[in-house]
Amino acid sequence: MEESEGSGESEESRESGDGDGNVIRTHALTKRYRGGQLAVDRLDLTVPAGSVFGFLGPNGSGKTTTIRMLMGLIEPTAGSARVLGHPMPRAARTVLPHVGALIEGPALYGFLSGRDNLLRYDAADPTADPRTRRTRVERALERVGLTAAAGKRARAYSLGMKQRLGLAAALLQPRRLLVLDEPTNGLDPQGMREIRSLVRELASDGTTVFLSSHLLDEIEQVCTHAAVMAQGRLITQGAVADLAAGARGRLVVTTPDTADAARVLKEQGAADVTAEEARVTAEPPDRDLAEVTVALVTAGVRVRGLTVERASLEDAFVALTGEGFDVAG
Numbered sequence: 001m002e003e004s005e006g007s008g009e010s011e012e013s014r015e016s017g018d019g020d021g022n023v024i025r026t027h028a029l030t031k032r033y034r035g036g037q038l039a040v041d042r043l044d045l046t047v048p049a050g051s052v053f054g055f056l057g058p059n060g061s062g063k064t065t066t067i068r069m070l071m072g073l074i075e076p077t078a079g080s081a082r083v084l085g086h087p088m089p090r091a092a093r094t095v096l097p098h099v100g101a102l103i104e105g106p107a108l109y110g111f112l113s114g115r116d117n118l119l120r121y122d123a124a125d126p127t128a129d130p131r132t133r134r135t136r137v138e139r140a141l142e143r144v145g146l147t148a149a150a151g152k153r154a155r156a157y158s159l160g161m162k163q164r165l166g167l168a169a170a171l172l173q174p175r176r177l178l179v180l181d182e183p184t185n186g187l188d189p190q191g192m193r194e195i196r197s198l199v200r201e202l203a204s205d206g207t208t209v210f211l212s213s214h215l216l217d218e219i220e221q222v223c224t225h226a227a228v229m230a231q232g233r234l235i236t237q238g239a240v241a242d243l244a245a246g247a248r249g250r251l252v253v254t255t256p257d258t259a260d261a262a263r264v265l266k267e268q269g270a271a272d273v274t275a276e277e278a279r280v281t282a283e284p285p286d287r288d289l290a291e292v293t294v295a296l297v298t299a300g301v302r303v304r305g306l307t308v309e310r311a312s313l314e315d316a317f318v319a320l321t322g323e324g325f326d327v328a329g
């Protein structure tokens with residue numbers, strides 16, 4: 001990936017991570033606000049290079065506080081954080097030019113067009129060459145699909161378009177890391193889809209994306225890795241597939257003969273058998289599902305389908321905390 005033109009940059013800062021392939025690493029990172037609120041409690045976070053990392057937790061679980069510490073906007077009370085291999089907030093001037101951030105919505109001038117907002121952003125960056133400004137801005141507009149609307153005033157933009165413009169601003173320079181705080185918050189389903197597909201696209205170019213969300217399915221749809229927070233503490237982190245695999249999937253038999261199917265499944269050793277309309281679900285028994293199928297068919301059950309539904313991150317969350325993932329508030 002191209003480098004920005006910052007001067008005096010050390011060789012070390014050109015590494016993609018901190019030498020062990022991690023773009024963010026925190027150790028016992030803690031923030032207690034002045035009022036006494038313990039917002040982040042001894043957080044050990046590891047974000048691998050090249051991942052789309054979902055930072056998941058209900059409202060108030062400490063996500064924004066963590067992001068603000070990672071970006072050097074506030075000082076931790078205790079513990080440490082390294083971003084792109086450098087300590088934060090100490091190395092903010094070295095690190096931040098390589099990081100695109102969208103935190104708490106973009107700051108835009110409503111009376112300026114989308115394009116002029118970006119030109120203004122670019123002009124505020126002392127490392128940005130004015131001769132290539134127009135090209136950079138057009139490229140960023142194109143990247144987020146705003147070329148056609150670039151001449152419109154930003155105040156006429158939908159929330160989704162504003163978010164995309166914010167992303168375009170974060171993408172004016174090549175970035176090694178993008179940090180997005182609740183990028184789909186407040187968007188309609190179409191806007192959410194657009195931002196998600198954009199995130200996937202950015203990640204496919206090799207940029208590490210760290211995004212916070214209180215939406216489990218969002219994390220499952222776009223992230224390769226995730227960390228789950230609750231009340232300032234890390235509950236778990238790792239590859240999304242591994243997190244979900246920690247919880248077992250459910251066996252689902254689609255059939256009009258639900259009573260017979262339920263009986264046979266119990267005989268076959270399935271637990272927690274539940275008959276619903278035209279389907280029976282259960283914890284899969286510890287035996288070959290081919291045998292279970294044969295037993296069902298032999299008993300005269302008309303089997304229209306037999307599958308094991310993949311466990312979701314939500315199942316994993318419930319299994320880990322013993323609680324539902326309640327995001328009210």
Ligand SMILES: Nc1ncnc2c1ncn2[C@@H]1O[C@H](COP(=O)(O)OP(=O)(O)OP(=O)(O)O)[C@@H](O)[C@H]1O
Nearest residue numbers: 033035037039057058059060061062063064065066
């Ligand atoms: N400036 C502040 N002063 C005092 N307490 C704060 C401050 N900012 C946040 N908090 C408290 O710290 C806790 C964590 O807040 P934080 O905003 O980091 O959570 P979050 O997971 O990002 O939630 P949200 O999505 O609602 O922003 C909350 O209890 C919040 O009330």
